[in-house]
Amino acid sequence: MEITPGPLLRMIDSPDDLKKLSREQLHQVCDELRQYIIDVVSVYGGHFAASLGVVELSVALHYIYNTPYDQLVWDVGHQAYGHKILTGRRDNFITNRKYKGLSGFPKRSESEYDTFGVGHSSTSISAALGMAMAAKYKNENRKSVAIIGDGAMTAGMAFEALNHAGVADADMLVILNDNCMSIDPNVGALKEYLTDISTSHTYNKLRDDVWNMLGKLPVGKNFSRDMASKLETSVKGMVSKSSNLFESLKIRYFGPIDGHNITKLVDTLKDLRNIPGPKLLHIVTVKGKGYALAEKDQTKWHAPGLFDKVTGEIYKKTFETPQPPKYQDVFGHTIVELAEKNAKIMGITPAMPSGSSLKIMMEKMPDRAFDVGICEQHAATLSAGLATQGLRVFCNIYSSFTQRAYDQVVHDIAIQKLPVVMCLDRAGLVGEDGPTHHGAYDIPFFRCIPNMIISAPMNEQELRNLMYTAQLDSNEYPFVIRYPRGEGVMPQWKTPFEAITVGKGRKLKDGEEIAILSLGHPGNFATAAIRELKTAGINPAHYDMRFVKPLDEALLHEVFGKYQKVVTVEDGTVVGGFGSAILEFMSRHGYHAQVKMLGIPDRIVEHGTLKELHRECGYDAAAIAETVKEMMKDSVKFNTLIAG
Template identity: 55%
Template sequence: MQYLQHINSPDDLKKLSIEQLETVCSELREFIIEQLSNNPGHFGSSLGTVELTVALHYLYNTPYDRLVWDVGHQAYSHKILTGRRDRFSTNRKLGGLSGFTNPNESEYDTFAAGHASTSISAALGMAVAANLRKEMNRHIVAIIGDGSMTGGLAYEGINNACSQPNNLLIILNDNDMSIDNNVGGMQDYLVKLTTSAKYNKVRNNIYQGFKKRNLISEKEKNLVLRFNNSVKSLITKEQNLFEGFNIRYFGPVDGHDLPGLIRILRNIKDMQGPKLLHIKTVKGKGFRPAEKSATIWHSPGLFNKETGERILKDNANQPQLYQDVFGHTLVAMAEKNEKIVGVTPAMPTGCSMTFMADRFPDRSFDVGIAEAHAVTFSAGMAKEGLIPFCNIYSSFMQRAYDQVIHDVALQKLKVIFCLDRAGLVGPDGPTHHGVFDLAYLRPIPNLIISSPYNEHELRNLMHTAVYGNEGPFAIRYPRGQGEMTEWKNEPHILPIGKGRKLRKGKDIALLSIGAIGNNAARAIDEAEKSGISVAHYDMVFLKPVDEELLHKVARKFRYIITVEDGVIKGGLGSAVLEFLAENDYTDVHLLRVGIPDEFVTHGSVRELQQITGIDEKGILEHITRMYKETRGIHAHLQPPHNRINPVVQIHNR
């Protein structure tokens, strides 16, 4: 590569001509395609932001000037241009680069961005801070796109931007190919006019003249902006949401025209007050298969860069994905019950709600990246007698916590929450691990919390939520393949709040919840070979917890282990501790096994389970050490010392 191999920081970009920068853009695309064909990641989004990234780092003094990316999978070019090119092959791997922006990784990453719609609020805070510190030469840019404008937080930020003194620039990266905005003719003329230095100098002189002659007060300055916006709307015969917020709007412009982007950004760079530049980009730009099918190529996995053929695993005779079991089961239930509807916030493919959408399009609702709305929207339908299955990734449900409490649980509405991607999710890392759900849901009254051991239990719980319960019901399950090749069963109603014994034993009792119990079962098999007898119980429900079962276990066993793929504080282990304390089982020794009180890094699920001690080997070590305790052999019941500290993986790369 002629230029890219010599670019180690944005300062190297500034030495190049515009023509050379266009070559850099081509090389960046080639590099990203090469890298991601071998090491999967978020593909289409970053290909669409190449020119924008080059233009921003060329014009702005980063990292002093702040670039705040919304959803970090737009930022691969940004990472490559800011000193991480030679490490990019480690992207999303254990000990390697994060797939998202991460301030612990680079000073150029100004804000962590794994969840959508945060950039405007964060950047506004930075812009206000710059004003308060009198740093008038510091520029703050928020880059939002890839669906993030459907999130309510984005509009809260925009609403506040017009009421605070700031010079924030918001760049709306519009890569939704279903939106066909006019970018030619009069529109192009107005963009050139309104972003030109001469126009804005005249505009400012007129405003200052009015002000000097006391024809307009400081309080009325927004009237001038509103008047300008009205004239522009009259000419284009279009109205603009952002101008309604008193934010200066420019665009839409071609986001792949590098010279044009540089010219426009240079012209508006030093304008006073908040402003928004609307650019149109093509998701997957430069790779034809990705341009044609943006959804599939958002994160396509391995592929042949020459042919565009995706390299798919042979899943014949393999267990189904949990999300596919959910999707097929939902369709089968909806065929028998016309009250059932499906809701998801922008993840129909990921959670397999697409099966429902294909079969019952009028009963399937993708509400965009708007988790809080998804919950309250579901609550509204439930109030009118429908039965909504609201499928939200576990980590994204955190964004709708108040709605779960206030709009669903408080009113005892029959909304069925299906929390996909529960537990450790792998390469997406700490922003996406679904490890908090058991703990954050458990305090909520009226809410049933469950987790299936396998695919049959997932189907049974879905059936139970519809036909065995009249209030809110949460079912959390992991990402990826299940345990069974024959996943179809005849679903039946489970007794709510009841666990089940999976295996008899006499030395130790192990209580697990959810699919992580399969790791525990394999560990128990190995323990048995060493003469350790472990009874295994699948709790099924965290709330209401099976107190009858816990009484039986506590009376029979002095040594109990709890295993969960959620945070150690607040989940199953905490529930059992509370039960033992409240019922005076003072002679019972309890060891809680779960996710430590730390943010866990990215890597494969297998690697991360090993790090946190919830893989088969880790659970076996816990069992062995507790068994030694039962025999009077001194053993501290702490996580094994050879475990890698998850935090080290984040901070000390």
């Protein structure tokens, strides 16, 4: 479907073209840019509400700043669609998040305007400060701007960067995009603090009066910079005690201003560009601005999928027969079921209650399930603290975000041998979100830590049973359960709970000459491959190992005592992962077999659908079958069948 941009937008191939327009034309540019995002995302998919909320900001930044010489750092990146469209990628925007197409996030290798790659939150201030310090060192008049949402500001890393920025004496602007949302509604004291600033009528009226008196922000025509600064600071101190947070860190605070007033934004940014040193502009925006349904239900419209832009109907696949649920929903319903029977169970998630489905427990048991904001480190150590008091904590973090809590898992959970249950959602390849979100590395980085149990369910029943096992009083260790994004394989998934012996795998099928060892959901790919191989007269054995730590050594002795050819399959990196663990066992016990490891290769895997990426990485059903055939080429029985 051809999507045509508006008459002004179609003439903008770079920020230089934008700068040729008059200030009066910027309103129309914003309208056209917002409509173009709605048109493209409704037909081709992608993140939605976040970019609508910063249309005016995107236009104003590229209108005032000399990009790409001046450097913009977007945080997280969901909000950067307008930025991409204005910087030469308008005509290719329909490929956004598609295989071999544009990334859904800013990406340095994609454009010189993408100064810093992002995907995880709260990195922009640190990165922009680094750029500003480099400019100062090299005597360059280069401006650095970090655009960070109020949700991302809750992370400790953002405060660490602000703390440094206040004393670094570098020329940097932080734009705090305050919409009270990340993916889900924001939580915590910072949200309440920002609300207090933005809704203080007394403060805002006095602040506006002062600015008007000064003539132009921030220095009046008849005032020295020092006098203006003192007057502005005294007003802030008089009318709002909480407004001193940023200034106490020696960062000049301006705002809040309406983030949808393009004229005000342009004037303010023009003035701020000429003020040296660290400063913060607080803008108030509406996530989903310009699309009424997205404004009303911002969580639902964060990334809605394809939809009818006129009626707002979100297209859902329809099926004649019951379909398997998403793994995340199995987790969400199962933890409630377990918590109803075990009063010790608590749930923790860092800002992903909807994505992880812990929201189900938060609604039913608000005193036992908590969203702690975008702060994975805190989530891990908070869980450890709860566990010291005898509680059974399920800490649900996306696999790629768990990387940020690694030290806390080592220092606060594993060393102290606290039985926190780490539920790693989105383990393995995640699809269109790409390399910043692939859960590729959790097996190696947890496998090397003592005291850890690491497991992966092949289906919904196994996930339920692993969760049941992890919360039993008999479990005394940190317990990792990793499971993928998307649907499972069991429409009738609500099965009775059964305890699983920790470190115990299961033999699904006997075979001849070759064995497939799988971990987690890819075991279903192996099952499909075995059906295909049967038609070729090949009969592999299949073992679902369930645990990568501890390994089922009795099962592995059986495998290597019977089969000289082994294929390992995992939804994680092959470097140091499940396959490596099998090779270590084989070496340790003196076995000699031909082993082929299938999984995520030792390279950065870009974005695409899960099917496309599983195929590219060589561990879908077809790739498993082809690997087995290749290994069986020297088999006497196989060659006899082929000859026959």
